[in-house]
Amino acid sequence: MNEQARLHEQARLHEQARLNERVPLDEQAAPNEWEPLRIEHRPNGVAVLTFDNPDKRNPMTGRLTAQWRRAMRSLRQDPDLRAVVITGTGPAFCSGADLGELADRHGQSLPGTRAQLSDFYRTWLTVRDLSVPTVAAVNGHAVGAGLALALACDLRYAAAEAKLGAPFVRLGLHPGMATTALLAEAVGPSRARELLLTGRLISGARAATIGMVHEALPADQVLRAALDVADEIAAAAPLAVRLTKSGLAQGQPTVERALTWEGLAQPVTTTTDDFREGVQARRERRRPHFTGA
Numbered sequence: 001m002n003e004q005a006r007l008h009e010q011a012r013l014h015e016q017a018r019l020n021e022r023v024p025l026d027e028q029a030a031p032n033e034w035e036p037l038r039i040e041h042r043p044n045g046v047a048v049l050t051f052d053n054p055d056k057r058n059p060m061t062g063r064l065t066a067q068w069r070r071a072m073r074s075l076r077q078d079p080d081l082r083a084v085v086i087t088g089t090g091p092a093f094c095s096g097a098d099l100g101e102l103a104d105r106h107g108q109s110l111p112g113t114r115a116q117l118s119d120f121y122r123t124w125l126t127v128r129d130l131s132v133p134t135v136a137a138v139n140g141h142a143v144g145a146g147l148a149l150a151l152a153c154d155l156r157y158a159a160a161e162a163k164l165g166a167p168f169v170r171l172g173l174h175p176g177m178a179t180t181a182l183l184a185e186a187v188g189p190s191r192a193r194e195l196l197l198t199g200r201l202i203s204g205a206r207a208a209t210i211g212m213v214h215e216a217l218p219a220d221q222v223l224r225a226a227l228d229v230a231d232e233i234a235a236a237a238p239l240a241v242r243l244t245k246s247g248l249a250q251g252q253p254t255v256e257r258a259l260t261w262e263g264l265a266q267p268v269t270t271t272t273d274d275f276r277e278g279v280q281a282r283r284e285r286r287r288p289h290f291t292g293a
Helices: 003-022 062-076 099-103 110-129 145-152 179-187 189-198 204-209 219-234 238-249 255-270 273-283
Strands: 037-041 046-051 083-088 092-094 134-138 141-143 155-159 163-165 201-203 215-217
Touching: 037 062, 046 062, 046 219, 062 110, 083 092, 083 219, 092 134, 092 145, 110 145, 134 145, 134 219, 141 145, 145 155, 145 163, 145 179, 155 204, 155 219, 163 204, 179 189, 201 204, 204 215, 215 219, 238 255, 238 273, 255 273
Parallel strands: 046 083, 083 134, 092 141, 134 155, 141 163, 155 215
Antiparallel strands: 037 046, 163 201
């Protein structure tokens, strides 16, 4: 490891320690305690988050939710982050909210339940606040809030045989975690009505044909495909990528509004060293090396 890389790593570890100091004690894991979320930081700025509770199909337990909150806080503070990949272990990507924990709320006051669920959903949807692109590698079943999490990512690749759906009504529940909006955004309002009102589960292969995921692949190829896409993003100019994500997130409904945003964002990118590097690399017929400057 060269000196610059070593200093970057020291800075990252220092920032992580500082962030952990701000985490409430009831959210901090005990030393050497098993955690249901594994986080890998790859050298090119891609972070890989892996749900690791396969025996229970990776449910969104209170423990996992607390760790997710810490992870999102840390990633938002990482200046070297270029892209995030989210995946699971075992037969499921994520099975959604822990139904046992949800059933335990039965009998609580309605305002209390509403506040707890709102905090739960908003915590998981902070993935949308990340300024870098997020890629869901849906290795297996994604159900309920687990599907909503995949839909909250910018890009989605799924195992062809995986089951995806939001069967809230089959459990006597109204959909949550903004599924009514996220699903409609992905597949259109008409198809979203069909899936939400029936609670139907569909295969990853079918999901790809209706736009729920970008591509369906054999299960053992899903993570590799997602990482390849993340690597492509990480190799692009960081500021240009972040501004492009911001523009897309605004959901430009008209050409005029798109032109207004682009008129603000594109001139900014023309002032960067990365733009000059991109042009020079094109002239020299080589791959550009972007630094974020």
